[in-house]
Amino acid sequence: xxxxxxxxxxxxxxxxxxxLRHHGLPLSExxxxxxxxxxxxxxxxxIKINGLPLVAYRMPPKAIIKGLQKPxxxxxxxxxxxxxxxxxxxxNELLDQGKLVGLQTSVFWLPYLPEDxxxxxxxxxxxxxxxxxxxxxxxxxxxxxxxxxxxxxDLQRARFAKxxxxxxxxxxxxxxxxxxxxxxxxxxxxxTKTTRIMLDAPLPIIGVRGIRWLAKAIExxxxxxxxxxxxxxxxxxxxxxxxxxxxxxxxRFIYASFLQEAxxxxxxxxxxxxxxxxxxxxxxxxxxxxxxxxxIRDRDPLHPPKLADKLRAIADREQAFFRDLRRAA
Amino acid sequence: xxxxxxxxEGNSTLGGHRKxxxxxxxxxxxxxxxxxxxxxxxxxxxxxxxxxxxxxxxxRQRVLAGQTSALEYHMYRVRMDVPLLAQASGIWQWRIRRHxxxxxxxxxxxxxxxxxxxxxxxxxEQLKKVD
Numbered sequence: 104x105x106x107x108x109x110x111x112x113x114x115x116x117x118x119x120x121x122x123l124r125h126h127g128l129p130l131s132e133x134x135x136x137x138x139x140x141x142x143x144x145x146x147x148x149x150i151k152i153n154g155l156p157l158v159a160y161r162m163p164p165k166a167i168i169k170g171l172q173k174p175x176x177x178x179x180x181x182x183x184x185x186x187x188x189x190x191x192x193x194x195n196e197l198l199d200q201g202k203l204v205g206l207q208t209s210v211f212w213l214p215y216l217p218e219d220x221x222x223x224x225x226x227x228x229x230x231x232x233x234x235x236x237x238x239x240x241x242x243x244x245x246x247x248x249x250x251x252x253x254x255x256x257d258l259q260r261a262r263f264a265k266x267x268x269x270x271x272x273x274x275x276x277x278x279x280x281x282x283x284x285x286x287x288x289x290x291x292x293x294x295t296k297t298t299r300i301m302l303d304a305p306l307p308i309i310g311v312r313g314i315r316w317l318a319k320a321i322e323x324x325x326x327x328x329x330x331x332x333x334x335x336x337x338x339x340x341x342x343x344x345x346x347x348x349x350x351x352x353x354x355r356f357i358y359a360s361f362l363q364e365a366x367x368x369x370x371x372x373x374x375x376x377x378x379x380x381x382x383x384x385x386x387x388x389x390x391x392x393x394x395x396x397x398x399i400r401d402r403d404p405l406h407p408p409k410l411a412d413k414l415r416a417i418a419d420r421e422q423a424f425f426r427d428l429r430r431a432a
Numbered sequence: 433x434x435x436x437x438x439x440x441e442g443n444s445t446l447g448g449h450r451k452x453x454x455x456x457x458x459x460x461x462x463x464x465x466x467x468x469x470x471x472x473x474x475x476x477x478x479x480x481x482x483x484x485x486x487x488x489x490x491x492r493q494r495v496l497a498g499q500t501s502a503l504e505y506h507m508y509r510v511r512m513d514v515p516l517l518a519q520a521s522g523i524w525q526w527r528i529r530r531h532x533x534x535x536x537x538x539x540x541x542x543x544x545x546x547x548x549x550x551x552x553x554x555x556x557e558q559l560k561k562v563d
Contacts, residue, residue, distance in 0.1 A: 112452040112464065133454070133462070153480075153513060211511065212553070217447030219481050223516055248450060248466070260553060265520040335483060338476040345473050348451065351433060356454035360462035382456060386433055389472075396472040399479055 104201055106232040108243045108250045112350035112357065114228040115167040116141065117245025118205050121230055125203050128175070128281040132245075137361025138289065139170025140296040142354055144421075146308045146317040150267070155339040158317065160353035162300070164226035164268055168205070168275060174289035177281045183271040187263045190272030191255070194231065197276065198240075204231045207273040209264030215244070215251040220346070225268040231258075246348045286368045294365070294432040297358075301425045311422045318414035324407040334399045337410060341392045352385030359385065362428075373431045380424050387417050435465045443469025445477040484511050495562045501537030503528070503548060505562050510552045521551035 106125060111117025116136040123130050136142070141162045148156040162170075172179055184190035197204050210216060210224045230243040232250075239252040253261075262272045301310040308316050317340070324333035343353075350357040359381040366374035391413045397403040398410070435455040450466040457463050491505040507517050507528075518525045523544075531537050531548075542556070549559045 110452045110464070110466070112454060132464075217445060217449055219445035219447065219477055222480070222511060246451060265522075265551070266516050267519075269519075335479065338479045341472065341476045342480060345470070346477055350452065350454040356433065356462060360454050363461055378462075382433070382462070389433065392472050392476075396475040400475055 104203070104232050106203065106230075106243065106250075109245075110248050111245035113161075113348045113354070114245050115164070116357070118228040118230055119167055119171055121243060121245065122203060122205060122277065123171075123175070123177075123281055126277055126281055128283060131360075131364065133357045133360035134364055135167060135171060136354070136357050137297075137365065138174050138284075138293050139167040140293050140300065141167050141170065142297050142358045143300050144310055144313050144353075146313045146320070148308070148320070152267075152339070155336055156320075158340045158343045160344060160349060164207075168228075174284050174293065175281045176284070178278045179275050180278050181273060181275045183273050184263075185271075187259055187272060190262060190274070191259055194274055195234070197274070198231060198233055202276050205229075205275045206231055206258075206262060207270035208258070208261035209266075209270065210261075212257055212261035212264060213244070213253065214257050215242075215247070215253060223264070223266060224347075225264050225266055225270055227261075286365075290365045290369055291432045294362075294428060298425045298429040298432065301421065302429070311418050311425065314414055314418040314421065318411040318418065321407045321414065322411035326405050326407065330405055333405065333407065337395045337407070338399050341395050344388060345392055352388040355381055355385030355388060371431070377424070377428055377431055380420075380427070384417065384420050384424060387413075387420065391417065435463070438465045438467050439470035439472075440468045441471050443471070443474040443477075445469075445474055445481070484508060492562050495534075498534055500532045501534045502560055502562050503537055504532045506552055506554060506559055510554075512552070517548075517551065521547050523547065 109121065111120060111132045116132045119135040120130055120132040143159065143162045145159045146156065150157040168179055171177060182193060184193065194204060206229050208227050208229055210227045211221045231240050232243060233241040235241060235252055239254050240258050242251050242253050244251055262270055264270065304310040321337060324336060326333065345351065359378040362374045362378035362381065366372055366378065391410065394413060395410055398405045433455045435457050438453050438455045446469050450468050452464045453467045454462045455465045488505065488508040491500060491508050494500040495502055495505050512520065514525050514528055517528055531540065545556045545559060549556045
């Protein structure tokens, strides 16, 4: 199959950008991210990863794939499997038909990824576009620089990993052809939805209020006997913000790029000015990450209230920013 | 972040890979820039990996001292914890903890051992011993 790989910063937006381009609608990665209103913030103390609360800078897995259906008039077909053998057969069948297939996988079982990044995270997206003579799958993993191959046994494990967000062999592909949308309609709607998530969420752990809630939790961290656990807690926040492929600053730079594109498509320079503000906010997130890492390594003394203050400053700026964005949309 | 400010200091946890970042170019527009790594990311990734290595090594010492079974060691080695192993194997958490007792682990049926081995991507032979 003719397929053009291009590296992206995040898996799900990268997969959708490549899939849409393959089907004749070239949308950038930031456009898939912004158009599906994927930007967010959530602090979820009930969901524990290795005993630490989950912090997310985007909407839940599959939000991008599903969120693009309405604005693009696109129908995605999703298939999961109770039986791994059936999932393998179906994938092979679709590849034999020349289809490009999206897969949900566990990072841990993908052998081509760097060893140190292979944790049990079950919502990693890759594209399969063919098979080698040896039977190995040809994959386009958006966060990798080039296309990769993966032995069938490993891919099967990755697709049928158990645990939180278990993929159950999920594969997906579009039916029909995506259409260029009416930008004047879909862009303001997508932006407004994001401002609602960030400002009006009914739970205090989502959006701008979630950032403040996290600040409160960090402020209370112990610096005495339990300092090691406190360091794991703040380290986890930074991992979710930077390590998992967010394009930097917890997706704030990707979203700013989307706003720049939207400004051009709609002929509204105000959105370009807002993008500038969001780039500054992204830089502040990066400074928070730097300050946190310095405390983890004891280059600075561990002082959680200082990190909490940084988060509150970011929350204030994001609140002002999303209010301005709401007016501009 | 300007594209000239994208960290290129290297990050050993990336294993030589470069990742895509968004940064501002001379024209003011954001675009993708490849990054060889940021020390901040290296610190937090290393922290998480080292914690798992510490748990693995501690379990290994306890296996050698006869205080736990090889099951606990392998669980940490494949970066799992008891709740995750329970989900992956379909075996109750309390049962897994019970199987951490060396005497009980030594008597496990081949079928149960195979279930554990499969959940962790090991052979039964590997599961029974520590390195």
